[in-house]
Amino acid sequence: xxxxxxxxxxxxxxxxxxxxxxxxxxxxxxxxxxxxxxxxxxxxxxxxxxxxxxxxxxxxxxxxxxxxxxxxxxxxxxxxxxxxxxxxxxxx
Numbered sequence: 001x002x003x004x005x006x007x008x009x010x011x012x013x014x015x016x017x018x019x020x021x022x023x024x025x026x027x028x029x030x031x032x033x034x035x036x037x038x039x040x041x042x043x044x045x046x047x048x049x050x051x052x053x054x055x056x057x058x059x060x061x062x063x064x065x066x067x068x069x070x071x072x073x074x075x076x077x078x079x080x081x082x083x084x085x086x087x088x089x090x091x092x
Contacts, residue, residue: 024075026082033067043087053090056080 042048050056057080064071071079084090 024072024078026075026079029075029079030082033069034063037063040087043083050088053080053084053088053092056084056088056090 043050050059057076060076060080060083064076084092
């Protein structure tokens, strides 16, 4: 019985995580959360700190922690992909 309850609880949590990730829109999240601290010039300036795709993901994770948003890993990757596709253009 205990295993059945644990399995059911896990399924509920996982379905909630999947739903949250499906509903995540990187562009809208960026516009409503990231641009409050900086504009897009931070991505294109010549002396930017982010110089690789792994560093970009690390920066997104740091910003997520600073904002206290607690994004899912898939959402972090989606936001990283959005920023890379629109500003950084690092090879994948």
